[in-house]
Amino acid sequence: MPSDAALATPAVATTGASTAAAPVLRVSGLSVEYRTARGVVHALDDVSFELAPGETLGIVGESGCGKSTLARAVVRLLDPSAGTIRLGDTDITHASRRRMRAARRDLQMVLQDPAASLDPRWTVGDLLAEPLEIHGIGSRAERRARVADLLGKVGLPPEAAQRRPHEFSGGQRQRIGIARALALEPKVVVLDEPVSALDVSVQAQILNLLTDLQRTLGVSFLFIGHDLSVVEHISDRVAVMYLGRIVELGGRDSLWRRPAHPYTRALLDAAPRIDDGAAPPGPGLTGDTPSPYELPSGCRFHTRCPIAADLCRREAPATRALSPGHLVACHFAEGGTPPSG
Amino acid sequence: MSDPVSREPVLAVDGLSIGFQTRRGLLPAVRELSFSVRSGEMLAIVGESGCGKSLTALALLGLVPPPGRVTGGTVRLEGRDLLALDEAALRRVRGARISMIFQEPMTALNPVLTVGEQIMEAILEHEPVSRKAARGRALALLERVRIPDPERRFAEYPHRLSGGMRQRVMIAMALAGAPAVLVADEPTTALDVTIQAQILGLIDELRREQGTAVVFITHDLGVVSRYVDRVLVMYAGRKVEERGTRDLFADPLHPYTRGLIAAQPRAGAGPAGAERQRLAEIPGTVPALAAMPAGCAFAPRCALADERCVQAVPPARRAGSGLVACHHAGETHAV
Numbered sequence: 001m002p003s004d005a006a007l008a009t010p011a012v013a014t015t016g017a018s019t020a021a022a023p024v025l026r027v028s029g030l031s032v033e034y035r036t037a038r039g040v041v042h043a044l045d046d047v048s049f050e051l052a053p054g055e056t057l058g059i060v061g062e063s064g065c066g067k068s069t070l071a072r073a074v075v076r077l078l079d080p081s082a083g084t085i086r087l088g089d090t091d092i093t094h095a096s097r098r099r100m101r102a103a104r105r106d107l108q109m110v111l112q113d114p115a116a117s118l119d120p121r122w123t124v125g126d127l128l129a130e131p132l133e134i135h136g137i138g139s140r141a142e143r144r145a146r147v148a149d150l151l152g153k154v155g156l157p158p159e160a161a162q163r164r165p166h167e168f169s170g171g172q173r174q175r176i177g178i179a180r181a182l183a184l185e186p187k188v189v190v191l192d193e194p195v196s197a198l199d200v201s202v203q204a205q206i207l208n209l210l211t212d213l214q215r216t217l218g219v220s221f222l223f224i225g226h227d228l229s230v231v232e233h234i235s236d237r238v239a240v241m242y243l244g245r246i247v248e249l250g251g252r253d254s255l256w257r258r259p260a261h262p263y264t265r266a267l268l269d270a271a272p273r274i275d276d277g278a279a280p281p282g283p284g285l286t287g288d289t290p291s292p293y294e295l296p297s298g299c300r301f302h303t304r305c306p307i308a309a310d311l312c313r314r315e316a317p318a319t320r321a322l323s324p325g326h327l328v329a330c331h332f333a334e335g336g337t338p339p340s341g
Numbered sequence: 342m343s344d345p346v347s348r349e350p351v352l353a354v355d356g357l358s359i360g361f362q363t364r365r366g367l368l369p370a371v372r373e374l375s376f377s378v379r380s381g382e383m384l385a386i387v388g389e390s391g392c393g394k395s396l397t398a399l400a401l402l403g404l405v406p407p408p409g410r411v412t413g414g415t416v417r418l419e420g421r422d423l424l425a426l427d428e429a430a431l432r433r434v435r436g437a438r439i440s441m442i443f444q445e446p447m448t449a450l451n452p453v454l455t456v457g458e459q460i461m462e463a464i465l466e467h468e469p470v471s472r473k474a475a476r477g478r479a480l481a482l483l484e485r486v487r488i489p490d491p492e493r494r495f496a497e498y499p500h501r502l503s504g505g506m507r508q509r510v511m512i513a514m515a516l517a518g519a520p521a522v523l524v525a526d527e528p529t530t531a532l533d534v535t536i537q538a539q540i541l542g543l544i545d546e547l548r549r550e551q552g553t554a555v556v557f558i559t560h561d562l563g564v565v566s567r568y569v570d571r572v573l574v575m576y577a578g579r580k581v582e583e584r585g586t587r588d589l590f591a592d593p594l595h596p597y598t599r600g601l602i603a604a605q606p607r608a609g610a611g612p613a614g615a616e617r618q619r620l621a622e623i624p625g626t627v628p629a630l631a632a633m634p635a636g637c638a639f640a641p642r643c644a645l646a647d648e649r650c651v652q653a654v655p656p657a658r659r660a661g662s663g664l665v666a667c668h669h670a671g672e673t674h675a676v
Contacts, residue, residue, distance in 0.1 A: 062534065062536075063504075199560065200389065201601065202389075203604070204604035204620035204622050204623075207620055208619050208620055208622060211619060226534070229607060233606030233617070234606075234617075266535060269538075270535045270537065270538035271563065272538075272561070272566060273566070273607060274562045274566045285535045285538075286539075288503045288506070
C-alpha cells in the first residue's frame, strides 16, 4: 500500500490541536492483518495520526471499520503488520513484553464493559492498587492513600475500596475502570467505546468526568466510538474510518460543519439528532458495508458512494489536506479538485 | 382529521400493571400505564434501562416471561381485551393482528430453517393458502422489505445474512399476517447508523402505506425526534409524560424528560470553536424495584421535589396536547 504523503507530514496532522507541543503518540502507516480460515483480513490499512498532549482524538465509524482493531494495536494487544507506533520518543511497535510493561505507565486503556475487564474476586482497592504494585510504586500505606485519591478523582467514596466490582452499577464500574487506567498517571488513555453500554443520563456523567479529568491531569485520550454525537462532544479532532482506513480527519468543528468525504456526510445524515425536528432524512446509503475479505477495488467506499466515478473503482484516493489540519481521502471531496487521470 | 375511523385507537392500553413475583413479594415493574395508538401512527415509548418499556412491549402480545406477570389493566386490540384471552386465542391474534420485532433478530429466527421457509410458515400459520401461494407471498414480502435478489435470499439461512438483512427478514415475517399493530422493541439498537436509517425508513414507509400502527420501544431520543408522532416517557415503571414529538422536544414538561434531553450530547450545537460544554447530569440513580419511593419515583433525583412529591404519586394531568405526571409541571421551568 502506498503511504500517504499528507498523513506522513507531522505538521499537517497536528495543526488541528491548539498546542504546538511534541505529540505524545505518533501512529504512522499502521496496518493490521488477521489470518483466518477464510483468508486474510486487512483490518487496518495504512492509518496515520498524531495525538497532542491534553488532546482528545475521536475515532468514529461503523462495524468492521477497524476502530477497535486500531485501539488494540495502539496498546499492542495486537501486532501490526506494518507501520510504527511511537509513544513520546519511544518506538513501541515491536517492543518486547518487558519494555511494553514499562511503556504501559504512559499508555493505558479503558474498555466498553468494565465488568469484563475487572476481576470479580478482587476488591476495588486491590484492583486500583495492582498497577502501582506491578510498577513498584509507593509503600502499602502510600498505595492505599493513592487508591483513596483515585476513587475521589472519579467521584466514588473511599468505602468503595472494600467492595467488589459486581456490587456497583454500570456507570460506577466504568468509573472504577477509568480510575484503574489513571492509577499510573499515564500520558495517553485509549478508550474503546467507554459509554456505549450506558444509559444516556449515566453516559453524561461519564463524559463529564472524562472532560474534568483531562482538564486537571492533562492526559490525552484516543476515544473510540460509534455514536457521532458522543464522539463530537468529547473530541478536539475526529477521524472517520471506513473498512480499515481513515477517510477523513479534522477538527471537530470543520468536520461537522464542512464534512468533505461522502461517507462522513452520509454518517452525519443517517444519525438522527434530537434537534432534527421532523426533518426528512436524506436518501441515505444503500446496501451493507462490503465484507473485509473481499475489499472493493480502488476507493473502498465506491460500492456505496453516491458520487463514485470510474476513477474511484480504479484508484484508491490519496489522502490530501483540504485546509490545514483537515484531511480527506476522496477523489472528489468538496473543495478539492479531482486529480487528472 | 380526515378519516373518522382512524381516530378510533386500534390499540388501547388501560391501567396496565406488571410485577415480578419474588420471595420478598410482588415487585411492581410497570404501574397503571395507559396509552393508545391509532392506525398509521407511530408512538414511541422511551426511557432508560429498567423503566419497564420492554416489559410493556411484551405485555402487548401476552408474552411477559415468568416470574413477571400482568397484575392489572386491559390491553384492547381492535376492541378485544388480549389479557382476557387464553393462550390458543392469543396465538391466533399474534402475528395476525399484532406482531413484534426485536433488537436481536437471531434470537427470534430459526437457525435451521431458510429465510423463505420461515416466512412461509408465518403466512401458513394464519391463512389456509397453498404452499405455492405462500411461497409467492413470501417472495413478495422479501421484495416489500427491499431485500435485493429475493429469490436467492429465500433459500438462505439466517446466519448468512447481515444484521440489517436479518432485521428486514424479521419485519417481513412480522408483516406476513398484515397486522394492525407492529411492536418494535429497540429494532435498530444493534445496527450501524447507516443501516439503522434504512430500517427506520422502511418501518416509517410501511406504516404510512399500510396504516400499520407502530409501538416503538427505544432509548434513543434522536431516533424519536426524526420518525415518531407521539412520545411516552417512562420512569421507574410509570408514564411521566406523553406528548406530541415536536412539543416534547420544544418544551419538555417533566423534570426527568428535561434531564434526559439535556444529558444528550448534540453534535454541531453551539458556535464554532466553542469550548467543550459539560453535559447536564441527572444526579443519583434509578431506585431499585424493591425500594420504590412512596411518592413520585423521580423525587430523590429532582431539583423541584418538595414534601408533596415525597408523599404522593403525581397524577397524570392534561398539558396542552399531552399529559404530564408532575406536581410541579406548569410552574416555572427553572430547575
